[in-house]
Structure formats: C-alpha cells, structure tokens
Amino acid sequence: MKAVRVHSPGGPEALRYEDVAEPTPGAGQAVVKVDAAGLNYIDVYFRSGLYKAQLPLTLGMEASGTVSAVGADVREVKVGDKVAYTGVPGAYAEYAAVPADRLFVLPSGLTTRQGAAMMLQGMTAHYLATSTYPLKVGDTCLVHAAAGGVGLLLCQIAKMRGAKVVGTVSTEEKAKLAREAGADETILYTKQDFEAEVKRITAGKGLQVVYDSVGKDTFEKSLNCLAPRGLVALYGQSSGPIGPFDPQALNAKGSLFLTRPSLFHYIATREELVSRATELAGWIRDGKLRMRVEFEFPLKDAAEAHRALEGRKTTGKVLLVP
Numbered sequence: 001m002k003a004v005r006v007h008s009p010g011g012p013e014a015l016r017y018e019d020v021a022e023p024t025p026g027a028g029q030a031v032v033k034v035d036a037a038g039l040n041y042i043d044v045y046f047r048s049g050l051y052k053a054q055l056p057l058t059l060g061m062e063a064s065g066t067v068s069a070v071g072a073d074v075r076e077v078k079v080g081d082k083v084a085y086t087g088v089p090g091a092y093a094e095y096a097a098v099p100a101d102r103l104f105v106l107p108s109g110l111t112t113r114q115g116a117a118m119m120l121q122g123m124t125a126h127y128l129a130t131s132t133y134p135l136k137v138g139d140t141c142l143v144h145a146a147a148g149g150v151g152l153l154l155c156q157i158a159k160m161r162g163a164k165v166v167g168t169v170s171t172e173e174k175a176k177l178a179r180e181a182g183a184d185e186t187i188l189y190t191k192q193d194f195e196a197e198v199k200r201i202t203a204g205k206g207l208q209v210v211y212d213s214v215g216k217d218t219f220e221k222s223l224n225c226l227a228p229r230g231l232v233a234l235y236g237q238s239s240g241p242i243g244p245f246d247p248q249a250l251n252a253k254g255s256l257f258l259t260r261p262s263l264f265h266y267i268a269t270r271e272e273l274v275s276r277a278t279e280l281a282g283w284i285r286d287g288k289l290r291m292r293v294e295f296e297f298p299l300k301d302a303a304e305a306h307r308a309l310e311g312r313k314t315t316g317k318v319l320l321v322p
Ligand code: NDP
Pocket: 039, 040, 041, 042, 120, 121, 124, 145, 146, 147, 148, 149, 150, 151, 168, 169, 170, 171, 174, 213, 214, 217, 235, 236, 237, 238, 239, 240, 261, 262, 263, 264, 309, 310, 311, 312, 313, 314, 315, 316
C-alpha cells in the first residue's frame, strides 16, 4: 500500500510517498481502510522534529474509513463499521492498524469525510470550551487563529455555551469566516495591537480566558488580556514555542492561571473519548456545528498540503485522500 513517511525531520520535502507493507491487526487492533486522513498542525511538529518520534514515521494522527479486519479480542467494532479515530500515528496511509478501543463508530447520517474532519480539531475545541475552562454565560473569551481548524469550531462551541467571543485572524477574509462562526468581534492581529483592542472591547476589564494556539508571537500579550484570576490555555505553538517562563509573571499580572493542555489527556479513557465524540457528532448531525472542509488534497500531495497549512493559506479543515 501507499503511505507518506518521514525518514529524517525537515520541511515539507521530507515527506515521502512510498510503498510500505499493508498492516495486519494484532490482538485488540482493527485495520481501517482509510477514506480520508485529517491534516493537523501536530503533523508539522512531528515532520519538523519539534516533537520526537521513532523514524521512519508514517505521519498523521487522525483518519476515518471502514474496518477491513479485526484482531483477537476486539469487541468495540466489527468488519464493515464506519469509524473515525485520533491519537494513533500512521493515518497518512491507505490502511492503518488502530487499537480498537480508540475507534469511534460513526452514527448514521455522518460521512467518513465528516468523521475524519471532526476527531482531532473538534474534540480539541470541545475539551477547551467544556473542560479546560468551561465557558458560561457572561464570560468573554479570546480565540487566536479563529478561522483555523480548531478556531472555527471553538468559536461555534463558545457561542453555544453563551460566551462572548473575540477572535484574532490575519486577514479580512478570515475575519468574515470567524464572524460567520459566531465571533462577536474580530481583530486583525497582524495589523492591530490585539491587547489594546481587547482592553477596548472589554472596557478595560479583561477576559476570563484566552485560548492561545499561536504561542511565541501572542503568548505574552495573551496574559495581559486577562481579568484577574483569568486563564490562558496555551494549547499550541503555530508561530513557535514560547521559551522559558517565570511563574512569578502570573502573580504580577493578577493571580492568573496557565495550562498547557493536550487533547490526548482529555480522551485518555474510552468513556471520555466516546462521550466527547458522541456529543460532537450529534451537533454536526443536527446542524448545530458546521464543519468547514476547504481543501482536499490527494495523499500523494501531502507536502503541498503542509505548505498551505504552514503558509497560513488554509481555513477550517484540510483532508488528505488516499
Ligand atoms: P490551524 O488551521 O489553526 O492553522 C494554524 C493557524 O495559525 C494559521 O492558519 C494562522 O492563522 C495561525 N498562525 C499564526 N501565526 C502563524 C505562523 N507563524 N505560522 C503559521 N500559522 C500561524 O491549525 P490547527 O487547527 O490544526 O491547529 C491550531 C493549533 O492548535 C496548532 O498550534 C496546534 O498545534 C494546536 N492544537 C493543539 C491541540 C492540543 O490538544 N493541545 C490539539 C489540536 C491542535 P492566521 O493566518 O489567522 O494567523
């Protein structure tokens, strides 16, 4: 079968579309024939070497498709089930062997394209808005990169919970998308000082929470946007890591909270995984949560897809199709 692998870390050119052995299921595993894999920023971190993995590595942490084989002791799924998953490397491939207890069986009415698009970014937006800082009516939150994959979903979920949403984006076109996703206010952080804008929007009071996925370029000002005892959920680093941090700054800026969460700790048990995925899938099926899949690239063009993502050319979800 074909897969996209990294033999040594580097830029998009490090991605190799090549022949590898088709997987067979071990005990507790199922093999998924992949209809679509999701592109996520974490793939860039693994490709570039920011996150370490054993090489060669078949990239990709999210996919959806049909179960084509099951190993011994598998109770969660059967051959023919339409499933989606995240958190298991190896999705940039025609087939993937996945622990069966990580598979979510798609409810009827959901396509595998929707399955591939919802798992990683969708459950991230879900845990950020419902668990890391459970938004409530009266809260104001800041969503950085609000037209991105996680961003557009987070804006919508934050609105569902009754919060006021301020979104940052780099262009007017992205601002329009963020507003369509529910952002009450948008800030062009490439042109405007977002800290000053947030102070203006909140009449100097500050925010309850900042969801910061940009990292290096935004982190310091994100702290300055908070009301006393507010929280920064630093959940990514699209512009680069923030570097060393002195916790005394949290004291000086108003007894702030800082967390660096990861989806994989918020879906660690099967129960939590299935409960988040089920709620999300229900919102999508009922039309309450709109998934924007702007681009589908053939799997062999994964490098092109990476260039688009890193070049800030994408909005919403990008899929790779074997
Ligand atoms: P996005 O679709 O959000 O793409 C990244 C966006 O970041 C860009 O479109 C761009 O939006 C913005 N950005 C700002 N500065 C830069 C820069 N220097 N280079 C590139 N992009 C920049 O990606 P994802 O939705 O896949 O992921 C968003 C973030 O969330 C990533 O940092 C990812 O690591 C993180 N993440 C974390 C998870 C967790 O559990 N911790 C899980 C999932 C994602 P604009 O042009 O508007 O500035």
